[in-house]
Amino acid sequence: DTGVSQNPRHKITKRGQNVTFRCDPISEHNRLYWYRQTLGQGPEFLTYFQNEAQLEKSRLLSDRFSAERPKGSFSTLEIQRTEQGDSAMYLCASSLRGQAYTGELFFGEGSRLTVL
């Protein structure tokens, strides 16, 4: 399967713990986006990368959140000192820049976070 891969698919953690999610995009894709989806809502933009450069961060991304994309390949999203409000599905999407221009993003299946 050469689609976007996200791990872990499910994570249950206690409030205050740190969690990290990984996204492996489609290999030739230079754009990578992170979105967050809560119950009953559509995906909300968190941040995006062009190759290894993080070009924009949403105001939703508090100081407890950090994302990286070393060498422009896989990406990680880390949440420190988790809070119950962080419970959500975290979605990763990738594309070529030209595809992103026309809205064609390729999404992974998501990583569901539950904070107890």
Next chain:
Amino acid sequence: AQSVTQLGSHVSVSEGALVLLRCNYSSSVPPYLFWYVQYPNQGLQLLLKYTTGATLVKGINGFEAEFKKSETSFHLTKPSAHMSDAAEYFCAVSRMDSSYKLIFGSGTRLLVRP
């Protein structure tokens, strides 16, 4: 600022009936509009898109949508629903800057009754 509004969080139709999912947008510039579908336990996938040109766009699985500037709408239709169409559908508008990020509506869950 750009936004989309999807009317109806749940739509239920009988198999074989017309599917109509509503989306209205707000944009200060000519919008690029999209419909994405999310089947259970799968990632979102692009169903169809409007960028420029023909205002009636066709997508996968027999879906189509019409861009109506005067009504600021981009409703999704399918003449005859199939059980396999049961999914959540999201309308989205593209942020017309270098990020090209998508701004999604809250989604409509389509239920298809046998």
